[in-house]
Amino acid sequence: MGCSSAPMAFGSLAKGNSGQRLHCIYGLSAVPPTAMAESDTPIEPLALNYLIRLFTSQAGCDNGNFKKPFIAFVLGGPGSGKGTQCNKIASNFGFTHLSAGDLLRQEISSGSEKGESILETIKEGRIVPSEITVELIRKAMKMSNAKRVLIDGFPRCEENRIAFERIMGSEPDVVVFFDCPVDEMIKRLLGRNQGRVDDNIETIKKRLKVFESLNIPVVDYYSSKGKVHKVIVPFCFPKWNYFFIFSVNCLLLLQSGPIEDS
Numbered sequence: 001m002g003c004s005s006a007p008m009a010f011g012s013l014a015k016g017n018s019g020q021r022l023h024c025i026y027g028l029s030a031v032p033p034t035a036m037a038e039s040d041t042p043i044e045p046l047a048l049n050y051l052i053r054l055f056t057s058q059a060g061c062d063n064g065n066f067k068k069p070f071i072a073f074v075l076g077g078p079g080s081g082k083g084t085q086c087n088k089i090a091s092n093f094g095f096t097h098l099s100a101g102d103l104l105r106q107e108i109s110s111g112s113e114k115g116e117s118i119l120e121t122i123k124e125g126r127i128v129p130s131e132i133t134v135e136l137i138r139k140a141m142k143m144s145n146a147k148r149v150l151i152d153g154f155p156r157c158e159e160n161r162i163a164f165e166r167i168m169g170s171e172p173d174v175v176v177f178f179d180c181p182v183d184e185m186i187k188r189l190l191g192r193n194q195g196r197v198d199d200n201i202e203t204i205k206k207r208l209k210v211f212e213s214l215n216i217p218v219v220d221y222y223s224s225k226g227k228v229h230k231v232i233v234p235f236c237f238p239k240w241n242y243f244f245i246f247s248v249n250c251l252l253l254l255q256s257g258p259i260e261d262s
């Protein structure tokens, strides 16, 4: 099976560990790396964009009359690549990317009183109180007036989830979950080199514990509702990145409607 087998990218409905319904985005995962010939040509982003527009125009969407924004929660452990992939999706496919962590770091940089306690919480790898984070997300969504939003790194716990759904009055349309081995996450975080106060081994260990104990239950909750689309990382070959982006975008755009020409 070659790389240009687009239908494989749509994935299938599979059973998760605890019997939840999981959509496996990475349909090509069934193909062993050796089965991919070196001569296979990666699909370029522009071609993907074209294909995705074609698919969405045939997907029986609502012709752009959106009543509420399309919301995708993007979850995964620290360093699993959420931010990196969200940036690509946002810049290539017309999504607004809201990183909860970035919003909190902006609040710290603003020098506000709240910023001081947020900084202490982040240094400890703990979770900032829901009312602070949900309010930052609510404001950012309102300001962007976006029709499709990727909310990256939120909700971090069930309490976050419940607060968001109560305050915003809506659930996410989909949840994308980056499933990455712990060793790989640690390696990436230690190599990130962006001067983050939490990219040190002590805080990373705490963040991983919080991820396992508090973030995974959120993934399980949405899995039980059939909303989770799991992306398996890391890729074996750099060029497979195209298929991740392709898969995620097909999925999100199929469910969110065609991009409007502005």
Ligand SMILES: Nc1ncnc2c1ncn2[C@@H]1O[C@H](COP(=O)(O)OP(=O)(O)OP(=O)(O)O)[C@@H](O)[C@H]1O
Binding pocket: 076, 077, 078, 079, 080, 081, 082, 083, 084, 085, 101, 153, 188, 189, 191, 192, 193, 234, 235
């Ligand atoms: N597919 C990849 N292969 C190798 N390195 C990657 C890949 N994706 C991201 N990285 C690198 O790993 C580091 C962490 O990535 P990123 O910041 O996107 O993760 P994240 O899930 O958003 O992390 P956090 O939750 O801590 O903000 C970055 O230095 C990034 O460049």
Ligand SMILES: O=c1ccn([C@@H]2O[C@H](COP(=O)(O)O)[C@@H](O)[C@H]2O)c(=O)[nH]1
Binding pocket: 078, 100, 101, 102, 104, 121, 122, 123, 125, 126, 127, 128, 129, 133, 152, 153, 154, 155, 156, 160, 198, 207
């Ligand atoms: O919803 C959120 C998001 C983040 N935090 C805190 O920020 C850090 C860093 O977040 P990243 O998403 O990795 O950038 C995280 O460890 C938490 O301490 C949060 O509390 N709530």
